[in-house]
Amino acid sequence: MSTATLPARVDIVDARKSFGTLEVLKGVNLTVKPGEVTVIVGPSGSGKSTLLRAINHLEALSAGYIAVDGEPVGYRLRGGKLHERREKDILATRTGIGFVFQNFNLFPHLTVLENVVEAPLVAQRRNRQEVTAKALELLDRVGLADKAGVYPRQLSGGQQQRVAIARALALEPRIVLFDEPTSALDPELVGEVLDVVRDLASTGTTLVVVTHEMGFARDVADTVVFMDQGRVVESGPPAQLFGNPREERTRTSLSKVIEPAFNI
Numbered sequence: 001m002s003t004a005t006l007p008a009r010v011d012i013v014d015a016r017k018s019f020g021t022l023e024v025l026k027g028v029n030l031t032v033k034p035g036e037v038t039v040i041v042g043p044s045g046s047g048k049s050t051l052l053r054a055i056n057h058l059e060a061l062s063a064g065y066i067a068v069d070g071e072p073v074g075y076r077l078r079g080g081k082l083h084e085r086r087e088k089d090i091l092a093t094r095t096g097i098g099f100v101f102q103n104f105n106l107f108p109h110l111t112v113l114e115n116v117v118e119a120p121l122v123a124q125r126r127n128r129q130e131v132t133a134k135a136l137e138l139l140d141r142v143g144l145a146d147k148a149g150v151y152p153r154q155l156s157g158g159q160q161q162r163v164a165i166a167r168a169l170a171l172e173p174r175i176v177l178f179d180e181p182t183s184a185l186d187p188e189l190v191g192e193v194l195d196v197v198r199d200l201a202s203t204g205t206t207l208v209v210v211t212h213e214m215g216f217a218r219d220v221a222d223t224v225v226f227m228d229q230g231r232v233v234e235s236g237p238p239a240q241l242f243g244n245p246r247e248e249r250t251r252t253s254l255s256k257v258i259e260p261a262f263n264i
Ligand SMILES: Nc1ncnc2c1ncn2[C@@H]1O[C@H](COP(=O)(O)OP(=O)(O)OP(=O)(O)O)[C@@H](O)[C@H]1O
Pocket: 019, 022, 024, 042, 043, 044, 045, 046, 047, 048, 049, 050, 051
């Protein structure tokens, strides 16, 4: 295995983010261990997506930092101080991080195969033949080998999201971030996407998943992180968070899902 595909570790250190006067992240500290699945849950507006986007530097933090394998995202450590990186360097970091968006974000004018090969060809300047072979392999893995030549509009939401996952994996990322990957889907399509994420989790890639799917959190997460109002209230194994939380706020918020999660 090349070092490019070794699972990454993420250290989030006192992460703060404000939009104008709205403080969305109020000092988040969290470590994501290599090869583990970390699932972030919490009420709407608690800052989950903002935190996830900051890992990929789609949002710049107002203070604190996030390091992927010890390297601060978007910044360079020099003389004990953080200096902002150039856009070119940020893009290079980003290609080691796969990101799956809520709304798939596929290019509508490109075929499925073209969507998957675009980033490795353009951002990573890899060999077309090698990238195409890998893309076809990935499409097969997400159950869409027969859809390589069609356009996103010809696919269901679940299929589009599976293409988006194949596209993220084509970058051979050290970590894949999922931002509510099933929330734009009809209920009957949620399972097919979660199955692909489950399969990926079993391969030992570092995954960070923001989701409202508590059954998924319970079954697949190594660590569940409960966020509320811009802070991590509590994190730990699913059995602790859902079954025996330390914090009253976790219990109150997750109590609605504890029963369904454990009595299936
Ligand atoms: N670009 C932005 N400009 C201004 N406010 C923003 C921006 N992005 C997010 N916010 C605000 O930050 C807060 C946290 O948003 P965020 O999407 O991180 O929460 P969340 O926990 O992921 O919520 P949800 O579960 O509803 O997706 C919300 O009040 C949101 O309106």
